[in-house]
Amino acid sequence: MSTPELGLPMVVPAPGLPARVRIHEVGARDGLQNEKATVPTEVKAEFVRRLAEAGLTTIEATSFVHPKWVPQLADAEHLFPLVSDLEVALPVLVPNERGLDRALALGARRVAVFASATESFAKANLNRTVDEALAMFEPVVARAKAEDVHVRGYLSMCFGDPWEGAVPVPQVVRVCRALLDMGCDELSLGDTIGVATPGHVLALLTELTEARVPTGALGVHFHDTYGQALSNTLAALQYGVTTVDASAGGLGGCPYAKSATGNLATEDLVWMLQGLGIDTGVDLARLVATSAWMAEQLGRPSPSRTVRALSHKDPKEQ
Template sequence: MISGLPMAVPEPGLPPRVRIHEVGPRDGLQNEKAVVPVEVKAEFIRRLAAAGLGTVEATSFVHPKWVPQLADAERLLPLLDGVAARLPVLVPNARGLERARALGAREVAVFGSATESFAKANLNRTVDESLEMFAPVVAEAREAGLAVRGYLSMCFGDPWEGAVPLEQVVRVARRLLDLGCGELSLGDTIGVATPGHVTALLTALNEAGVETGRLAVHFHDTYGQALANTLAALRHGVTTVDASAGGLGGCPYAKSATGNLATEDLVWMLDGLGIDTGVDLGLLTATSVWMAEHLGRPSPSRTVRALSPQES
């Protein structure tokens, strides 16, 4: 068993601090077949915040018919009073925003697609129709003083359409930002990106007038490329990285999507690069072991397994 932390050896040119946008309670759990009790979800979020994660995406206000795992959003948020973290929530439409605002949510996100096939599968709309749906949601949220994040899925590859042209991603990304999203998370939903592809997309977005500071990255580890892709993004200047505690997650509408980048694996790499995250890796690992016990299976995170005897 490996113990402790990696030796910190900084790489010149990398950001001194990275904000981890923890998505485990929402994106990580949404694909679980067995419903996780709301009290367990609340404790999961409290433990993640206690481990130093300053942003924990709590839930989604999607219709319960589509994602039964998150049907308890109204019950969950009141259980999180006093949690010392930002607690953004996903709102798919105007009704979702109304429900979130009624519970005092201060940060929301909308979830778009760079491809027509996934827009149809996930939202039952074309890309343009989905953007039209988001426009009043983003406008109302901003008018109410809420921070708005945009997710853009299928930025690198689509299970039906194959490789996604850079210009196609840039076009939809620009439109989401123009709607008023303050931050845009670029999703490699099926995990097919490679470092050169990441750099090319970030460069294309910059050339289209998108500042790197408004971008986050969201990688899945289907082909073991998530950390390499993250490092490419860091070298480009990205400072916000999405990750899921214990490597939980996938995508219910893209069956080839495996788990998200594990937060522990990300923190191990960032600690080794001397990059500050504010996260206590020991507490985070213990949290993922605890959640894995509730889910009845070991964590897929390599770091969790290396640091935890019961996971090895």
């Protein structure tokens, strides 16, 4: 079946939005870590390379967690050297000092730690309290900064928790402030189970500003469980956030929170941003082709609406 030329949205800028947004691509790590079947290392490397060729400049490559906990990413030592020559930022997740050792040994220059805003998820994910997890991250962040390595602090369950329900905004602000105070360069606010709505997003961002957390140090990470990821992203952009996490093809979820469905699809995000006249540097046609290719490797259709629409195929045929 032939594919017509790729369509693009009509560009109609809206007031009060940034001129450029940096997309923090998480598909190769956050997306693939939730796959039931292990993806071959060579396929992962090709995925990262294709994402770079599509114009993405920050591509989270892998995670240096213990293979027992995330077996899908047990090949971190083999994967990272296959992509380290790319002229893009390649952050990696490091859960502790041992993970940092492994990442630094391979020349990683950007790392991330993964904290929780709630006690229940901290227990499920790290088998620690929130404060115990923060204490574990302190030497990791300190050592990374001593090596002049950029550190991102992920904060999960910023809006809702499957065990605790709605998460009080001041609770999230406290952990954000702690991560910044220990030296994190940027924070990613995670809506892990996808329950946020735009008003909630604005309330959190406002209280973070009041707590002297710079908006420029923030990224947002929305899941699309209730179809709110793009509307929440737009609210964050209107507030002044310019870093947005997304996953090519909408891959991923969270292995420790069963109600967490897929991440915001990078293609859906790029379509909206292009329509608003916001620069991302991403070639949408190449990105769609990359996600369609990855869907073939995984043996199922891409969840991204934009990938489906621009592939010009009936979803039943994909």
